[in-house]
Amino acid sequence: MAYATSESDAQPTKGERTRAAIVDAVTVREIGAAAGVNPGLIHHYFGSKEGLFTAVVQRSVQATDAGERLAGVPAEELGAQLVRLAEAAWGAPEQAGWMSMLRRAVAESPERLRDIGEKVSTAALVSVLPAELDHRDLRAQLAASQLAGLVLLRHVAGVGVFAQLDTEEVVALIGPTVQRYLTGELGV
Template sequence: MTAERTQPVTGGTVGRPGRGPVRKRTGRRPGATESRGTILDCARRLFADHGYDGVSVRAIAKAAGVDAALVHHFFASKEGLFNASMEDAVRPEMILDPVLAGGVDGLGERLVRAFLRHWEEEPTQAKLRSILRSAVSHPTSAEMVRGYVVRKVLGRVAEVAGGPHPEVRAGLVASQLVGLALSRYVVEIEPLASLHSEAVVAAVGPNVQRYLTGELPEGCCAEGTEGKEA
């Protein structure tokens, strides 16, 4: 009786008696970039609806149609995923590079102009809207957004401005810009929502400049200092 000859594997799968097919290794699945973007989009939506504490990695993976292991592969943890969703929406380098390049003079107007431009581009606006909805509705999300914006974005601007108490100045600028975003793009208060962007820059920019470089009122700074420059 002639012995059965085993055919070489040339791709795809080959059967083994009683053990099922052998799959050829393929490395990382195709479409990894698309999968990462889909995960971020689903995460932002769920964080906006349920807050950071109300969303699990498993729920995000299910909404994105991927395995939870892939979420961990890309982002390591839920905190990493939330931070990545903020970075994808805010893009500090895109906002700050042209703002900081011009020096201290006109810094406030350049910051407001870049902020408005970022909000008025698509798909950035939808991403920012989801992050802002999450921040105003859920305390843990708000804390994470606040820390990110003040530390990675406005903290850099305040340091470049060079005034004392940069952390206070960054917080004051944040109050102006977050309030502007809520009023113009979320609540859509008129006539602010319909004003030309340069009109908004002209109105808001000097306030931001004052927060960054002006003298701070008594009581704004720690230990009762008046915030006067040395």
């Protein structure tokens, strides 16, 4: 009999596989029911629940026209404008559905969030940074990390006083940090 040598080598137990299958089935059924379609179509069109999540996030990012809106913004105003766009995209009441999906993704599939961060968020940010800046990928990832914290604490978890601030207060508090990440000295 072979034994797993580490946790990463361990195979999920039958119970763990069954639990995962039930969670996936319930989730896919709920999504299908809410959309008024057969749940099998989710797998047909998106490959998986995670694929659907990625498509929803991409649509949300595209709906804000972030790339287009930031393209004409002076470099020294990118941080504030990016926070405003994030607030408009994630704070709007019509975003409640995808925010629910984000909560599930955080709990169930953190690797999917990494993929989205790399493919959606950072790519859009890099495209609007001045070409002469060094470390453009790092700058975009640092700014995205700040915005991810904003989304998770303010809009997903609704943490305390932070969740109660108005948009301009959030812009005044977070915009300068995002700006430093985008165009300031990084010390690397």
